[in-house]
Amino acid sequence: MAQISLDEIAHSYLPFPKTDADYALKRIHNIWDDGGAYALLGPSGCGKTTLLNIISGLLKPSKGRVRFGDTDVTDLPPEKRNIAQVFQFPVLYDTMTVFNNLAFPLKNRGFDTAYINARVKEVARILELEAVLHKKAEGLGADAKQKISLGRGLVREDVAAILFDEPLTVIDPQLKWQLRCKLKEIHEQLKLTLIYVTHDQVEALTFADQIIVMYEGKIVQIGTPQELFEYPDHKFVGYFIGSPGMNFLPCTMENGKARVGEHDIPLDDRTAALGNRATGSLELGIRPLYLTIHVQETAGSFQVPVQSVEDQGSYRVVALAFNDQTIRARIAENDPVPGSRAWVSFPKKWIRLFENDHLLK
Ligand code: ATP
Numbered sequence: 137m138a139q140i141s142l143d144e145i146a147h148s149y150l151p152f153p154k155t156d157a158d159y160a161l162k163r164i165h166n167i168w169d170d171g172g173a174y175a176l177l178g179p180s181g182c183g184k185t186t187l188l189n190i191i192s193g194l195l196k197p198s199k200g201r202v203r204f205g206d207t208d209v210t211d212l213p214p215e216k217r218n219i220a221q222v223f224q225f226p227v228l229y230d231t232m233t234v235f236n237n238l239a240f241p242l243k244n245r246g247f248d249t250a251y252i253n254a255r256v257k258e259v260a261r262i263l264e265l266e267a268v269l270h271k272k273a274e275g276l277g278a279d280a281k282q283k284i285s286l287g288r289g290l291v292r293e294d295v296a297a298i299l300f301d302e303p304l305t306v307i308d309p310q311l312k313w314q315l316r317c318k319l320k321e322i323h324e325q326l327k328l329t330l331i332y333v334t335h336d337q338v339e340a341l342t343f344a345d346q347i348i349v350m351y352e353g354k355i356v357q358i359g360t361p362q363e364l365f366e367y368p369d370h371k372f373v374g375y376f377i378g379s380p381g382m383n384f385l386p387c388t389m390e391n392g393k394a395r396v397g398e399h400d401i402p403l404d405d406r407t408a409a410l411g412n413r414a415t416g417s418l419e420l421g422i423r424p425l426y427l428t429i430h431v432q433e434t435a436g437s438f439q440v441p442v443q444s445v446e447d448q449g450s451y452r453v454v455a456l457a458f459n460d461q462t463i464r465a466r467i468a469e470n471d472p473v474p475g476s477r478a479w480v481s482f483p484k485k486w487i488r489l490f491e492n493d494h495l496l497k
Contacts, residue, residue, distance in 0.1 A: 138205040138296040138329065140168040140191060145200035147186055153198065160186045161197070162353040168346075170205075171327045173320070175340035178350035179376070184333045187350070188299050191331065193217045204296045220289040220298045224305050226281040228288065230274035234265055237273055238287045245294075259287045262322055278306050283315070290322060297329040304339065316342045337377055349373050365423070371493045374421050380453060383427070383463040384490065387420045389413040394420045394487065397459035399438055404484040410496050419490045426486035427465035429454055430479040431472045437479035445473055456480055 147161040156162060161183045168174055176184045189195040190202060193214035201210045209217050220241070228237045238256045247255075260266045263283045268276060273284060282303065289298045304312045320343055323330055334340050340347050341361045349357045349364065349372070356370040357363075361377075368374035374382030385396045392408035393400040401420065430437055443455040443462060447469075454465045456478060465480065467473075489496040 138207075139170045140297060140329070140331075141201075141203040142166050142168075142187075142191075143201040143203065145187075145190060145197045145202065147183075147190060147195065147197045147199075159198075160353055161190075164200070164355055166348075166355060166358070168329070168331070171329055173323045173330045173343065173345045174332065175344035175347045176331060176333045176350060177335065177337060177340040177347050177376075179335055182350040183353045184335075184350055185301060188301055188331065188333050191297070192219050192221055192299055218294065218296045220292055220295045222285050222289040222298065222300045222303045224302045226278070226285040226306075228273050228281060228284050231272060233270050233272055234260070234276075234280075234284055235269045237284050238265075238291050241288055241292050245292075255291055255293070259291045262290070262318065262325075263287050279308055279311050282307055286315070286319075290326070290328070293326075295328070297331055300330065300332040302334055303332075312339075313342075319343055337379075341377075349376065351376075367488070367495060368421070369495050371419070371421070371490050374423075374488075374490075378423055378425070380424050380464045380466070382421045382423050382488075384419045384421050385459065385461060385463065386416075387418055387489075389418060389489065394489065396420060399459060401482050401487065402436075402484060403487055403489075407484075407487060407489060407496075410489065413491070417492045420482075421488040421490050421495075422463075422482055422486055424453065424464045424466040426483055427463065428481045428483060429456075429465045429467055429471070429474060430481070431474050432479065434479050434481065437481040440478060440480050442474050442476055442478050454478065 142164045145161060145164040146159050148159045150158050153159055164187065176187065178184055190197045193212055201208055235256055238259055239252050242252045242255060260269050263286060265283055265287060268280060273281060286303060304315055307315060316339060332343055346358055347361060347364055348355055351372045357373050364373055364377045371384060387394040387396045390412050393402050440456045440458050443457055446453045450469055452467050452469065454467060454474060455462050
């Protein structure tokens with residue numbers, strides 16, 4: 137396993153890129169730790185696969201260098217990079233048994249039979265493939281085939297990293313959950329460097345220690361699930377992580393309060409210390425989970441019309457009109473449900489301020 141350094145990487149699919157917009161990856165400059173479990177998370181087209189292919193060697197970046205530990209691998213083809221890759225659709229040999237599919241990457245590298253047997257059995261045990269080890273892959277269902285594909289990635293201990301490109305897309309939802317937990321368990325046991333591409337935040341949050349959020353060809357934040365939830369560095373992270381996403385209200389800041397239209401919302405000392413601001417690009421951000429809804433008048437709250445209440449199973453989402461804008465609050469299923477009006481308060485601890493889309497710190 138190795139630390140992965142991405143040194144001033146940029147990539148354009150055009151032969152003669154001119155402007156920033158011509159680049160699928162704008163500028164990536166990061167070091168990913170040896171043994172980390174990373175999720176690359178972002179919407180379709182933000183550049184996740186491009187970055188993954190640059191790490192694996194399927195693509196050479198237009199600019200910058202890739203290093204595994206101290207070795208510059210930018211000019212090395214995939215087979216010289218010591219990387220295992222698991223793709224969206226299973227890649228395996230249908231006519232071989234499950235055992236031979238798992239053993240293949242090890243046989244190819246000349247490991248001895250005793251080691252191969254032990255390692256294949258261990259991976260088969262972890263992925264619960266023991267019962268089908270001697271069956272041919274062709275007779276198995278899509279779930280089992282993708283498990284074999286995962287196993288072929290996990291079987292090698294000598295790889296610099298294992299890259300997963302949305303590997304659970306074809307898997308049944310119930311099994312998806314189990315496999316994600318399994319991958320986390322495997323990571324804890326084997327301490328492999330895992331990089332997992334997904335556009336599904338739940339997938340990223342259950343799997344990774346560190347989530348790399350990408351947006352329009354850039355990394356906008358790297359952090360633990362809790363950091364991304366509580367301190368989103370960029371509005372996009374606030375909006376993309378959490379369900380529903382963060383509320384944003386244009387505001388100004390005066391004397392320790394955020395002014396949203398006619399409403400003055402008190403701030404905590406830390407936020408107030410950022411000083412007065414009257415710019416047009418200031419916004420107050422608060423997570424729906426942290427907005428407090430009361431069904432009767434309460435000190436420090438604002439009376440607002442209720443637009444809708446949506447039942448989401450274990451919680452409800454209440455949409456409220458606040459200063460001509462819709463804001464959403466998340467309430468527990470046992471909380472009192474407001475009628476046509478409610479009182480909303482903004483707990484100081486959970487208010488964040490954003491200027492030009494970036495968190496003010
Ligand atoms: P998805 O989740 O849909 O796979 P992604 O985040 O992995 O998306 P990429 O596939 O890396 O995004 O694409 C980033 C940008 O580069 C997109 O605008 C895409 O259209 C463009 N792109 C990707 N592959 C190519 C290619 N081979 N030639 C030209 N443009 C490409």
